[in-house]
Amino acid sequence: MGNFLTDNPALYERRFPDPEHRAARFVHDVITRFDGGSRVLDVGCGTGRDAGYLAGLGYKVTGVDLSASMIAFAAARHPGVDFQHADMREFDIGRTVDVVTCLDSTMLYCHNDADLRAFLRNCHAHLAPGGLLVAEMRNGAFFLGNTELLNEVTVRTVAWEGMAYTARTRLWIDHAHQLLRRHRIWTWAEVADPVVEETAWRLLFPLELRAHLECAGFEVLALFDEPGPRTDTRWTSDAALSTALSGDRLHLVARTRPH
Secondary structure, X not given: OOOHHHHOHHHHHHHOOOOOOHHHHHHHHHHHHOOOOOEEEEEOOOOOHHHHHHHHOOOEEEEEEOOXXXXXXXXXXXXXXXXXEOOOOOOOOOOOEEEEEEOOOHHHHXXXXXXXXXXXXXXXXXXXXXXXXXXXXXXHHHHOOOOOOOOOOEEEEEEXXXXXXXXXXXXXXXXXXXXXXXXXXXXXXXXXXXXXXEEEEEOOOHHHHHHHHHHOOEEEEEEEOEOOOOOOOOOOOOOOOEOOOOOOEEEEEEEEOOO
């Protein structure tokens, strides 16, 4: 099933603006803090907004994404980046990098352990010795007794090219499969039949994520709630890391070690 926003990248950027480039600046600051190097692979690069900003800072950036629409949009707007259409579990860019980034819960599209192991092995294979994996995602532990995001329908409207697009969204937990599921209905004036989407993200607990990383050949350097690109606390090179690991967002920094 398609995704309305990834099929319409300009609308995606309108729905999720990042005028201050908080996500890319977060990556840059993490790389600086952990001495990550200058060659970056952005997995799930989307519209290329983060990759393009990092390239402007002097990084050599490659972006991969499963959405052909996103890749075409990104390549047209950020010619200084090598964009490739690829699956996160199977990509091969033909070279190693110093840093792999995976933001906005992209890792959680690995719905089962086999997919997650394939993704992490692929990241390890593409990283030079001592390379960094930097990821940002929803935190499974947040939903232990916390239901503030669940079950109720939320309604949001975004204006784009003279049209108002309205999304009605409900989130719930599929406990049997350890997934956060989303049911979303899009409507706008010119559409006869609403666009219905079913999406899901794997819910990983911090210790579970750490175990998968260690099995894939990574040493976990940091797991923290904040600061991060979607948190209220801004990142600086000397920022203290909150490690309660109970917040909605989970941030990861890991380094490769030899198998």
